[in-house]
Amino acid sequence: MNFVIPDFYPAAAELFVVAMSFVILLAGTFTKQPRNVVYALSQTTLIGAAAITLFTMDGQVSFTFSNMYVDDLMGDFLKLVVYFAVAIALLYSRSYMNDRKIETTEYYVLAIFATLGMMVMITANHFLTIYLGLELLSLALYAMVALLRDSARATEAAMKYFVLGALASGLLLYGISMLYGAAGTLEISGVAQAIYQQAGNKTVLLFGLVFVVAGLAFKLGVVPFHMWIPDVYQGAPTSITLFIASAPKLAAFAMAMRLLVNGLFEFAEQWQSMLMVLAVLSIVLGNLAAIAQSNLKRMLGYSGISHMGFMLLGLVSGVVGGDRHFALNAYSSAMFYVVSYVLMSLASFGVLLLLSRAGFEAEALDDFKGLNKRNSWFAGVMAMVMFSMAGIPFFVGFFAKFSVLQAVVAAGYIWVAILAVVMSLIGAFYYLRVVKIMFFDEPLDATPISAPADMRALLSLNGIAIAVLGLAPQALMSLCAYSLLGSL
Amino acid sequence: MTGIPFLSLAIWVPIVGGLLALASGSDRNASVARFVALFFALAGLAVSIPLYTGFDVTTSSMQFVEAYPWIPRFNINYVLGVDGISVLFVLLNSFITVIVVVAGWEVIQEKVAQYMAAFLIMSGLINGIFSALDGVLFYVFFEASLIPLFIIIGVWGGANRVYAAIKFFLYTLAGSLLMLIALLYLFMESGGSFNILDWHQLKLGMDVQSLIFLAFLVSFAVKVPMFPVHTWLPDAHVEAPTGGSIVLAAIALKLGAYGFLRFALPIAPDASHAFAPLIITLSLIAVIYIGFVALVQTDMKKLVAYSSISHMGFVTLGFFIFNPLGIEGAIVQMISHGFVSAAMFASIGVLYDRMHSRQISDYGGVVNVMPKFAALFMLFAMANSGLPATSGFVGEFMVALGAVKFNFWIGFGAATTLILGAAYTLWMYKRVVFGAVANHHVAELTDINNREFVFLAILAVCVLAMGIYPFPVTEVMHASVNELLKHVAVSKL
Numbered sequence: 001m002n003f004v005i006p007d008f009y010p011a012a013a014e015l016f017v018v019a020m021s022f023v024i025l026l027a028g029t030f031t032k033q034p035r036n037v038v039y040a041l042s043q044t045t046l047i048g049a050a051a052i053t054l055f056t057m058d059g060q061v062s063f064t065f066s067n068m069y070v071d072d073l074m075g076d077f078l079k080l081v082v083y084f085a086v087a088i089a090l091l092y093s094r095s096y097m098n099d100r101k102i103e104t105t106e107y108y109v110l111a112i113f114a115t116l117g118m119m120v121m122i123t124a125n126h127f128l129t130i131y132l133g134l135e136l137l138s139l140a141l142y143a144m145v146a147l148l149r150d151s152a153r154a155t156e157a158a159m160k161y162f163v164l165g166a167l168a169s170g171l172l173l174y175g176i177s178m179l180y181g182a183a184g185t186l187e188i189s190g191v192a193q194a195i196y197q198q199a200g201n202k203t204v205l206l207f208g209l210v211f212v213v214a215g216l217a218f219k220l221g222v223v224p225f226h227m228w229i230p231d232v233y234q235g236a237p238t239s240i241t242l243f244i245a246s247a248p249k250l251a252a253f254a255m256a257m258r259l260l261v262n263g264l265f266e267f268a269e270q271w272q273s274m275l276m277v278l279a280v281l282s283i284v285l286g287n288l289a290a291i292a293q294s295n296l297k298r299m300l301g302y303s304g305i306s307h308m309g310f311m312l313l314g315l316v317s318g319v320v321g322g323d324r325h326f327a328l329n330a331y332s333s334a335m336f337y338v339v340s341y342v343l344m345s346l347a348s349f350g351v352l353l354l355l356s357r358a359g360f361e362a363e364a365l366d367d368f369k370g371l372n373k374r375n376s377w378f379a380g381v382m383a384m385v386m387f388s389m390a391g392i393p394f395f396v397g398f399f400a401k402f403s404v405l406q407a408v409v410a411a412g413y414i415w416v417a418i419l420a421v422v423m424s425l426i427g428a429f430y431y432l433r434v435v436k437i438m439f440f441d442e443p444l445d446a447t448p449i450s451a452p453a454d455m456r457a458l459l460s461l462n463g464i465a466i467a468v469l470g471l472a473p474q475a476l477m478s479l480c481a482y483s484l485l486g487s488l
Numbered sequence: 489m490t491g492i493p494f495l496s497l498a499i500w501v502p503i504v505g506g507l508l509a510l511a512s513g514s515d516r517n518a519s520v521a522r523f524v525a526l527f528f529a530l531a532g533l534a535v536s537i538p539l540y541t542g543f544d545v546t547t548s549s550m551q552f553v554e555a556y557p558w559i560p561r562f563n564i565n566y567v568l569g570v571d572g573i574s575v576l577f578v579l580l581n582s583f584i585t586v587i588v589v590v591a592g593w594e595v596i597q598e599k600v601a602q603y604m605a606a607f608l609i610m611s612g613l614i615n616g617i618f619s620a621l622d623g624v625l626f627y628v629f630f631e632a633s634l635i636p637l638f639i640i641i642g643v644w645g646g647a648n649r650v651y652a653a654i655k656f657f658l659y660t661l662a663g664s665l666l667m668l669i670a671l672l673y674l675f676m677e678s679g680g681s682f683n684i685l686d687w688h689q690l691k692l693g694m695d696v697q698s699l700i701f702l703a704f705l706v707s708f709a710v711k712v713p714m715f716p717v718h719t720w721l722p723d724a725h726v727e728a729p730t731g732g733s734i735v736l737a738a739i740a741l742k743l744g745a746y747g748f749l750r751f752a753l754p755i756a757p758d759a760s761h762a763f764a765p766l767i768i769t770l771s772l773i774a775v776i777y778i779g780f781v782a783l784v785q786t787d788m789k790k791l792v793a794y795s796s797i798s799h800m801g802f803v804t805l806g807f808f809i810f811n812p813l814g815i816e817g818a819i820v821q822m823i824s825h826g827f828v829s830a831a832m833f834a835s836i837g838v839l840y841d842r843m844h845s846r847q848i849s850d851y852g853g854v855v856n857v858m859p860k861f862a863a864l865f866m867l868f869a870m871a872n873s874g875l876p877a878t879s880g881f882v883g884e885f886m887v888a889l890g891a892v893k894f895n896f897w898i899g900f901g902a903a904t905t906l907i908l909g910a911a912y913t914l915w916m917y918k919r920v921v922f923g924a925v926a927n928h929h930v931a932e933l934t935d936i937n938n939r940e941f942v943f944l945a946i947l948a949v950c951v952l953a954m955g956i957y958p959f960p961v962t963e964v965m966h967a968s969v970n971e972l973l974k975h976v977a978v979s980k981l
Binding site for chain 2: 372376387392393394398399402403405406409410414417418421422424425428429432433435436439440473474477478481
């Protein structure tokens with residue numbers, strides 16, 4: 001037995017987060033006022049991880065831990081966005097959690113574990129590593145949804161999420177076992193090679209692919225694997241919904257890239273036709289169902305389903321008739337879409353958190369009535385987010401939709417593009433309704449908005465970022481394209 | 489030619505002014521917002537004037553061109569430029585913005601800063617639409633201009649404003665989304681260019697041309713609006729505040745027509761010819777049928793709204809008979825309608841501010857208490873019905889003449905607008921202004937104050953000047969219209 005010490009350098013950020021999670025756990029146990037200490041330590045962890053990721057980023061693709069682990073630009077970029085999204089989510093939810101006396105130490109520790117899970121998913125080069133990361137993320141999320149343990153709705157949501165999530169994990173694992181049976185390896189590049197050399201039984205491989213896609217679709221929350229989204233979004237405390245609706249979408253995108261593009265690219269035609277069905281169904285159902293919602297969290301849940309469907313449209317436009325030169329354009333469009341979506345999602349739930357206070361949950365549409373009269377600046381921020389989600393320029397959401405549609409048209413799916421824009425029109429209706437409620441109606445509740453200054457400032461910046469990225473999307477777009485270059 | 493980027497200034501001066509007005513804050517110091525808005529509206533007009541004085545009428549190529557890369561990833565560029573057609577609309581828009589700011593001066597008391605900001609930002613965006621030479625830039629301005637008008641109708645509008653605002657937004661968005669697909673398709677066909685002038689040179693098959701033409705048709709027909717997708721306009725007009733109605737009629741309706749000239753005709757000329765009978769039919773329906781609809785309205789604003797649809801039918805008719813008289817007449821008609829409809833809505837706004845009613849039956853004998861107003865309103869009503877020596881006559885006459893050349897019966901149908909227009913406008917005028925004082929509300933009316941007199945008088949001067957001597961307008965557009973017709977005449981198959 002020859003024991004080789006692995007190269008820890010590419011995984012330095014992950015190791016740092018692991019170490020810090022222990023420190024946070026201990027600090028939470030042994031300090032008198034854990035709230036502020038734990039919060040500060042969590043933000044330090046994220047900043048530190050970002051610094052390490054930036055410092056170790058070298059543009060090379062390097063493997064470690066017997067090729068179970070890969071460090072490339074796509075991973076580094078997505079991880080940076082994840083830290084960023086988690087840090088914002090923690091900041092937005094701080095006063096909300098304090099007001100509700102939710103066990104804060106546990107919340108921050110779980111958030112850091114979830115972050116670690118996402119990091120592992122993003123940098124995995126092995127089907128099992130992906131699975132481990134996914135479970136780490138999911139278990140943390142189940143527990144976070146149930147943090148408000150006296151709330152019947154939250155526990156019900158957590159239970160639903162757990163049961164369905166476990167089923168999806170089972171499907172994914174089953175698919176992975178089939179791939180292993182046919183390809184004889186679980187290393188992602190190994191599987192790709194096996195398929196390329198036509199080793200292994202194609203039927204079994206395709207069968208495995210179906211299950212992998214199903215497991216992935218659950219994590220993305222696309223139709224028909226979307227059932228958990230509305231209930232979990234509504235049932236979970238708003239700060240947790242904010243968490244679930246932001247960074248994990250990036251991890252799910254990374255998982256799709258690793259599994260489908262890096263691992264099963266030879267089967268692109270097959271998984272594209274599966275994803276196409278999922279994407280179209282999600283866009284249609286997500287937008288139609290969102291119209292009927294009176295609860296804003298639920299509405300944003302359905303809108304998230306349609307957004308993920310839109311993002312999948314980017315993934316299905318990569319390979320046309322065996323021609324792969326569309327791939328970079330298409331996948332980077334999808335990546336730009338998901339990053340923009342995370343930014344908008346953070347801002348939309350951020351405004352919900354801003355309006356909530358001790359003993360009051362702002363989540364019904366009516367809670368937004370007359371917001372323009374109560375606070376025009378944040379009404380303006382929310383309006384920008386809504387217009388951006390509806391895909392109206394000059395906001396980043398327009399360019400997200402634009403770049404995906406561009407990829408879809410380039411791939412020749414004109415009718416899909418037309419369907420997608422018709423559905424965006426339907427989507428525009430419910431986003432506009434929020435704007436209408438804020439600007440055209442009279443307020444029901446004249447309580448002034450009280451929120452910590454750091455949250456106000458960051459939420460304002462978040463809104464401004466949506467507008468600025470809409471005016472100048474080039475930098476982020478080329479960053480997405482550049483970071484994907486090495487991974488295709 | 490100087491190096492000053494006048495077009496960029498015409499776009500960004502009002503937008504920056506709007507943001508400053510917005511920042512000037514609450515209703516406690518509303519007059520700050522008003523003066524900031526007036527200053528930037530005048531500044532926007534001031535930077536637009538050199539576009540006309542420095543314009544070279546002998547060439548049809550784009551002038552005052554500015555080009556910078558914007559999103560190189562998709563080869564999207566910030567390209568601005570005006571030809572003899574668009575320069576007129578930039579001027580009209582900057583001018584109307586000043587009128588709107590003055591018209592809303594004392595009338596708007598609630599959220600003044602937001603009101604003024606919305607109009608200024610919209611003015612900048614609309615200048616962007618008229619001067620964009622990049623497909624995506626055009627689209628972005630085109631869509632973004634919906635937001636301010638949506639807010640204007642929804643916040644400061646009448647009783648049924650929410651319905652009208654959402655209907656307006658969704659109708660226009662529905663049209664423009666299909667255009668986005670067409671733009672993306674052209675991007676692909678042209679090998680990666682969003683430049684509109686490149687697209688003018690692009691060879692396209694008949695099937696493709698037809699689909700692209702239809703996508704543009706849906707988009708611009710809603711905006712014009714053409715029969716049968718006109719139903720949003722009366723709602724929007726009736727519910728919008730006076731300033732909103734003015735901008736909607738004077739400027740926003742021109743966007744669709746301008747789109748036909750810039751996109752549909754030169755990019756898909758064969759399809760344009762093939763679909764011309766359809767467009768001509770729809771235009772004639774708009775002219776005649778909507779004219780009759782206007783006749784039976786009991787609400788003044790609705791009447792003028794239907795009259796706008798009827799007049800815009802004249803414009804689309806002028807485009808699709810493909811002769812210089814038709815197109816030039818249609819453009820003259822658009823500019824003239826910009827002044828006349830603005831004046832009509834401003835006049836109705838003057839009445840509405842005093843009586844809070846738009847119903848014709850609530851009025852009668854206004855001339856007895858508001859003589860100055862009645863005189864100006866008379867002039868505008870005459871212009872709306874196309875009386876010679878007012879601007880309304882010039883365009884209608886040119887288009888009718890062009891139509892007769894094209895086909896006698898089409899010309900005949902179009903000319904009925906002169907009768908119908910006179911009928912509904914003058915009948916409305918008679919019922920509102922003449923006769924005995926109808927009730928004590930009318931008896932208590934006060935005549936227009938200096939502010940109202942100034943902006944109505946300026947509009948009156950414009951209406952008369954253009955009616956008597958339209959040459960400065962037609963001279964500018966001549967070369968560009970000929971170039972456009974040359975494009976349309978050559979098959980691109």
